Amino acid sequence: MELPEIETILRTLPLDLTGRPIVRSVVRFSERVCGLSPSTLRRRLLGAAFIGFGRRGKFMLLHLDTHRTLIWHLGMSGRVSVDESLAPVKHLLMAVKLDDGRFVKLYDARRFGRISLAETGELPLHPFFRRMARDYDDPVLTVGVLTRSAQRFRKRSVKEALLDQSFIAGLGNIYASEVLFEARVDPRRSVRALSRQELARVLDCTRTILDGAIARGGTSIRDYVDASGRRGGFQHRLKVYQREGAPCVRCGDNSTVVRIVQNRRSTFFCPRCQK
DNA sequence: ACACGACCCTGTTCGC
DNA sequence: TGCGAACAGGGTCGTG
Numbered sequence: 001m002e003l004p005e006i007e008t009i010l011r012t013l014p015l016d017l018t019g020r021p022i023v024r025s026v027v028r029f030s031e032r033v034c035g036l037s038p039s040t041l042r043r044r045l046l047g048a049a050f051i052g053f054g055r056r057g058k059f060m061l062l063h064l065d066t067h068r069t070l071i072w073h074l075g076m077s078g079r080v081s082v083d084e085s086l087a088p089v090k091h092l093l094m095a096v097k098l099d100d101g102r103f104v105k106l107y108d109a110r111r112f113g114r115i116s117l118a119e120t121g122e123l124p125l126h127p128f129f130r131r132m133a134r135d136y137d138d139p140v141l142t143v144g145v146l147t148r149s150a151q152r153f154r155k156r157s158v159k160e161a162l163l164d165q166s167f168i169a170g171l172g173n174i175y176a177s178e179v180l181f182e183a184r185v186d187p188r189r190s191v192r193a194l195s196r197q198e199l200a201r202v203l204d205c206t207r208t209i210l211d212g213a214i215a216r217g218g219t220s221i222r223d224y225v226d227a228s229g230r231r232g233g234f235q236h237r238l239k240v241y242q243r244e245g246a247p248c249v250r251c252g253d254n255s256t257v258v259r260i261v262q263n264r265r266s267t268f269f270c271p272r273c274q275k
Numbered sequence: 276a277c278a279c280g281a282c283c284c285t286g287t288t289c290g291c
Numbered sequence: 292t293g294c295g296a297a298c299a300g301g302g303t304c305g306t307g
Contacts, residue, residue: 001300031283058301075301077285091285110284112301154277165302172300222287224300263279266298282304289297 001074003058003136003170004213005224005232009080010053010060012226017082018050020098026086027094027115032108034116035127041117044068045096056123057132057169062104069120070096071128075112080227081105136170136206143200150191150199158194158202159187159267167191168206174219174241177268179205181240186274187267188260212237240268248273 001009025045027038036044048068054061060080062070072078072094082104086095093108094115106113118126133149134141146168153161161167162176171179180187182205185198194202213219218232221242225231239249244259248270255272 005300073301075284076299078300108284109286110299110301112284114302152276156278163301174300219300221300265301277307279306280304281306283302285299287297287299289295291294291296 001058001076001078001224002172002175002213002219003055004175004210004216004234005218005226006055006058006060006074007214008218008226008232009074010055010227012228012230013053013080014082014227017098017102017104018052020100020102021047021049022096023099024097025095026092026097028089028092029111032093032111032113032115034114036117041115044117045070056129057135057165058172059128061123063120067120069118069123071114071116071118071126072106073114073128074106075108075110075114077108077110077223078113079107079225081107081229082227131166133166133169136168136210141168141203143196143203146199146203147196150194153191156191157187157262158185158189158191160263161191162202162206163263163265168203170210171206173265174221174238175206175209175213177241177266178238179209181269181274182209184274186271187262187269240270243268 022045025042030038048064048066051065052063060072082102086103091107091109093106093113095103095105097103159176162171183201213234216233219234220231221235240257243257246257247253248255250273255270257268258271260267
């Protein structure tokens, strides 16, 4: 799940989850809980009520009226749903039961997700966020900031840098390829060798692509659905991701999309128009 | 401080 | 059809 999918899940949560005390919670894989024990987590949730929901990078923030925040990371395969029942229990990672009987549930087939709880006022200090860059849409994140940040990478490619959450928070493997295609930058180039103008294009395109993906409800390549069970629509707008061998939408029949592997992850790009 | 590899998991698809 | 390999929206840890 990348930032647009998390944002869409937040926007599709029922509005009336707030203000209802938590009467019970379930954690099924204790090794997924970070920084406190599952029993401490469950004890601190008991009696608290959600007051609102937010996001930092790809992390969901579920704010409580106890000045604490429940943090969910969905990993690759996380899914959130709200139901009257705990079932099905397969792949269930965590559930919170409200006093009206509803369960707010986090499913995670691959168990790459993470859970934590923090004092709301101390969220920036939490290990999840301490080294995280600004979010993609934070006005404080300027070309100057990005240019300076790029210099610390000795030999990282721009594609690898875009996946690093200490560079820009929110991009993942799908949108990194899409951003570089839009910015016409070759994903193999060293990030520190990019000109200020090129980094400006990368930043602009990051904002355009992620905003566009949010507007479409995220990307459902495989099985991603939002909190109401609906698929996203941005998969129809992807220009290079998983389009290996297809003609480049800019170059036409003059060039085809290529797939390479960087840091063990697929990258898709057009070698003709991305310089 | 950063580069690099290993590792954490399950499910689906692909090639023989 | 069976079966192993490859791959999948992510991140952390240890080593050098």
